[in-house]
Amino acid sequence: MNTLLSEKHRAIRKAVRSFCDRELTPIAAAIDQEARFPWEAIEIMGKLGYFGIQAPTELGGAGLDSLSYVVAVEEVSRSSGAIGLTITVHNSVAVHPILSFGTEDQKNRWIPPLARGEKIGAFCLTEPNAGSDASAIEATAIRKNDCYITNANKVFVSNGGVADLCLIFARTDPGAGRKGISVIVAERGTRGYSVGEPEDLSGMRANPVCSIRLYDCRIPLENLLGKEGAGLQIALETLDTGRLGIAAQATGISQAALEASFRYARERQQFGTSIGSHQAVQGMLADMATMVDAARLLVYRAAILRDEGKPFSREAAMAKLYASEISTAVTDRAVQIHGGYGYSKAYAVERYYRDARVTRIYEGTSEIHRMVIAKGILEEYP
Amino acid sequence: MNIVVCVKQVPDTEALIKVKADGSGIDEGGIKWVMNPYDEFGVEEALKLKEKNGGDVTIVSVGPARALETIRTALAMGAEKGIHINDPALEGADAYTTASALAAAIKEIPHDIVFCGMRAIDDDAGQVGSILAELLGIPQVTVVTKLEVADGKATAVKAIEGAQLVIETSLPCVITAAKGLNEPRYASLPGIMKAKKKPVDVKDAAALGISVAAKAKIVKMMPPPERAPGKIVGGEEAAEKAAQLVKLLREEAKVI
Ligand SMILES: Cc1cc2nc3c(=O)[nH]c(=O)nc-3n(C[C@H](O)[C@H](O)[C@H](O)COP(=O)(O)OP(=O)(O)OC[C@H]3O[C@@H](n4cnc5c(N)ncnc54)[C@H](O)[C@@H]3O)c2cc1C
Numbered sequence: 001m002n003t004l005l006s007e008k009h010r011a012i013r014k015a016v017r018s019f020c021d022r023e024l025t026p027i028a029a030a031i032d033q034e035a036r037f038p039w040e041a042i043e044i045m046g047k048l049g050y051f052g053i054q055a056p057t058e059l060g061g062a063g064l065d066s067l068s069y070v071v072a073v074e075e076v077s078r079s080s081g082a083i084g085l086t087i088t089v090h091n092s093v094a095v096h097p098i099l100s101f102g103t104e105d106q107k108n109r110w111i112p113p114l115a116r117g118e119k120i121g122a123f124c125l126t127e128p129n130a131g132s133d134a135s136a137i138e139a140t141a142i143r144k145n146d147c148y149i150t151n152a153n154k155v156f157v158s159n160g161g162v163a164d165l166c167l168i169f170a171r172t173d174p175g176a177g178r179k180g181i182s183v184i185v186a187e188r189g190t191r192g193y194s195v196g197e198p199e200d201l202s203g204m205r206a207n208p209v210c211s212i213r214l215y216d217c218r219i220p221l222e223n224l225l226g227k228e229g230a231g232l233q234i235a236l237e238t239l240d241t242g243r244l245g246i247a248a249q250a251t252g253i254s255q256a257a258l259e260a261s262f263r264y265a266r267e268r269q270q271f272g273t274s275i276g277s278h279q280a281v282q283g284m285l286a287d288m289a290t291m292v293d294a295a296r297l298l299v300y301r302a303a304i305l306r307d308e309g310k311p312f313s314r315e316a317a318m319a320k321l322y323a324s325e326i327s328t329a330v331t332d333r334a335v336q337i338h339g340g341y342g343y344s345k346a347y348a349v350e351r352y353y354r355d356a357r358v359t360r361i362y363e364g365t366s367e368i369h370r371m372v373i374a375k376g377i378l379e380e381y382p
Numbered sequence: 383m384n385i386v387v388c389v390k391q392v393p394d395t396e397a398l399i400k401v402k403a404d405g406s407g408i409d410e411g412g413i414k415w416v417m418n419p420y421d422e423f424g425v426e427e428a429l430k431l432k433e434k435n436g437g438d439v440t441i442v443s444v445g446p447a448r449a450l451e452t453i454r455t456a457l458a459m460g461a462e463k464g465i466h467i468n469d470p471a472l473e474g475a476d477a478y479t480t481a482s483a484l485a486a487a488i489k490e491i492p493h494d495i496v497f498c499g500m501r502a503i504d505d506d507a508g509q510v511g512s513i514l515a516e517l518l519g520i521p522q523v524t525v526v527t528k529l530e531v532a533d534g535k536a537t538a539v540k541a542i543e544g545a546q547l548v549i550e551t552s553l554p555c556v557i558t559a560a561k562g563l564n565e566p567r568y569a570s571l572p573g574i575m576k577a578k579k580k581p582v583d584v585k586d587a588a589a590l591g592i593s594v595a596a597k598a599k600i601v602k603m604m605p606p607p608e609r610a611p612g613k614i615v616g617g618e619e620a621a622e623k624a625a626q627l628v629k630l631l632r633e634e635a636k637v638i
Contacts, residue, residue: 049571
C-alpha cells in the first residue's frame with residue numbers, strides 16, 4: 001500500500017510512526033485504563049506540528065496536504081485511538097472551519113496557538129435532544145449590544161475537558177428554523193462557561209469527552225464564525241473533512257488490530273502448530289487484511305480528490321462508512337484470533353475492539369451515512 | 383560554526399535478520415532501515431551547537447540509493463544540507479574505505495567539528511570515526527557522553543570503567559557520540575516538508591578521487607547457531623533429579 005504513496009507521504013508516515021512507536025504506543029494501554037489525557041506526549045506533538053497539520057506555515061501550521069493528514073491520523077490512531085481522536089477533532093472540525101470560514105482577524109488570533117497545540121479546539125454540535133438530527137438543537141445565542149448571550153447544553157464533546165476554544169452551534173434567530181443556526185466560538189474562561197465530568201466511555205478513554213455548558217455567556221460579536229444563519233452549512237462542510245479524519249482513525253485502529261493478529265497467529269501454538277497454520281484462522285487474517293486495504297484505498301481516494309480541489313463529499317462519506325464498519329469487524333476478528341487472551345486487557349486487541357466501536361457512531365452514524373450516500377446517488381439516477 | 387555529521391543507514395534494531403544462503407551478506411528483503419541510533423546522537427548534538435552558536439550542519443552518508451532517506455531524516459530534524467556518497471563499488475566497503483570516502487568529502491567543506499556515532503549497530507566495528515580523524519589529521523575524542531564547545535576548543539566527557547575522563551581538544555576535531563550525550567529530537571511535520579527542498583549533493587568514488595580497494599573483506603556471514611531445545615530432568619525423587627542435573631551440567635553443558 002505504501003508503494004502508492006509519493007516519497008513525501010512515505011516520509012511523513014515513517015516519521016509519524018517512529019514518533020508514535022516511541023512516545024504513544026508504550027503509554028496507550030495505561031492512559032486508556034486511567035482515562036488520562038497524556039499532556040506530556042501532547043506537548044511534544046504540539047511542537048512537532050500535529051495540531052496544525054494542514055494549517056498554513058505562516059500561521060504556525062505544518063502546511064501539509066490532505067493525503068499527509070490522513071496518513072498522520074492513521075498512524076497516530078494505530079498507536080492510540082483516543083489520541084487519534086484528539087488530533088482529528090482538533091484539526092478537522094476546529095482548525096479547519098476557522099481556516100475556511102474565519103475572517104483574517106479570527107485566523108490570526110486563533111490559528112497560531114491552535115496550530116502549535118498551545119490551545120486545544122473542540123466542536124460542539126450534539127445536545128441531549130439533538131444527535132443525528134442536528135437541526136433540532138436548542139442552544140441559543142441572542143444578539144444584545146456587543147455580545148451574543150449564549151445558552152447551550154452540549155454533550156459528548158471530544159477534547160471537551162481540555163479544550164480552550166469551542167465551536168458552539170446555536171440559534172441566533174430562534175424563529176428561523178434551520179436557517180437560524182450559527183457558529184459562535186466560545187473560549188474557556190468566559191464567565192458562564194463550565195465543563196462537565198468526563199463521560200465514562202467504553203473506548204477512547206484517554207480523550208476527555210465531556211459536556212460543555214454555557215449559561216448566559218456573553219460572547220463578543222467578533223466571535224461569530226461565518227455569517228449568521230450559516231451554521232448548518234458550516235456543519236456540513238466541516239463534517240466532510242471530519243469524516244475523512246474519522247475514516248483514517250478507524251483505519252489506523254484496524255491496522256493495529258491486524259498487525260497484532262498476524263503476530264499472535266504466528267506465535268500461538270495449538271494442536272502442535274501455530275494457530276496461523278490453521279485454515280480457519282488464515283481465512284480471518286486474509287479477510288481482515290483485505291478489508292483494511294480497501295478502507296485505506298477509500299480514505300486515500302477521498303483525500304486525493306480533496307487535494308485536487310474536486311468534490312469529495314460522497315467519497316469521504318463512503319470512506320467513513322466503510323472504514324468504521326470494517327474496523328469493528330476487523331477488531332472483532334482480532335479478539336477471536338486471540339481467543340480468551342483477546343478478551344483480557346493483557347492484550348491490546350481488547351482496547352482496539354472498544355475503541356473501534358464508536359467510529360460507527362460519531363461524526364454521523366453509519367445509518368445516516370448510508371442515507372446521505374444513497375440520496376446523492378438516487379438524485380443522479382432520476 | 384560548521385558542523386558535519388556522518389550518518390549510516392542500518393537495519394532497524396527490531397528487524398529480523400536473515401543471512402543469505404551463500405553467506406555473502408544479509409537478505410535485505412523486508413528490512414526496515416533506520417538511522418544508526420548513535421548517529422542520531424551526533425545529529426542532535428550538532429543541531430544544539432548550531433542553535434547556540436549559529437552555522438551550518440552538513441550530513442554525510444556513504445550508502446546506496448536508499449540511504450538518501452536517512453539523510454532526509456537528518457535534514458528533517460534540522461540539518462541544512464547533505465552529501466550522499468553513492469557508488470556501487472562502495473557497497474559493503476570496509477571501515478577504511480568508508481572513512482576515506484567520508485574524509486575526501488569532508489576535506490572539501492569547512493568543518494569545525496565532525497560527529498560520528500561511536501559505532502554502527504549493524505557491523506559493530508566502531509572504527510570509522512577514528513580512521514576518519516586520522517585521515518583528516520585532526521584530534522578525536524571517542525565515546526563521548528557530554529560535550530561543551532567554547533573559545534575554539536571542545537571539552538568532552540567520556541565514560542570509562544568506573545570513572546569519567548574529561549578531555550579537552552582544539553578544533554577542528556572528530557567526536558564519536560555515545561548514548562547519554564542527548565535525547566535526539568523527532569522530525570517535525572513541517573521539518574519533513576522543508577527537508578525535501580534542501581540540497582543533497584551526490585558523489586561517487588571517482589568524483590572524490592579515492593581508491594575503493596578494501597583493506598578488509600567479509601569472507602562469510604553465518605547466522606548464530608540455533609539454540610538446542612531444553613531438557614527436562616526426569617526421575618521420581620528430588621535427590622535423584624538433583625544428581626541427574628549435576629551430571630548433565632558437568633558432562634553435557636560443561637558449566638560446572
Ligand atoms: C466518544 C464520542 C465522542 C463524540 N464527540 C462529539 C463531538 O466532539 N462533538 C459533537 O457534536 N458530538 C460528538 N459526539 C456525538 C455523536 O456525534 C452523536 O452521538 C451521533 O451523532 C449520534 O447521535 P445520538 O447519539 O444522539 O444518536 P441518535 O441520533 O439518537 O441515534 C440513535 C440511533 O438511531 C439511528 N437513527 C437516527 N436517526 C435516524 C434516521 N433518520 N434514519 C435511520 N436511523 C436513524 C442512529 O443511526 C442510531 O443508530 C460524540 C459521541 C461519542 C460517543
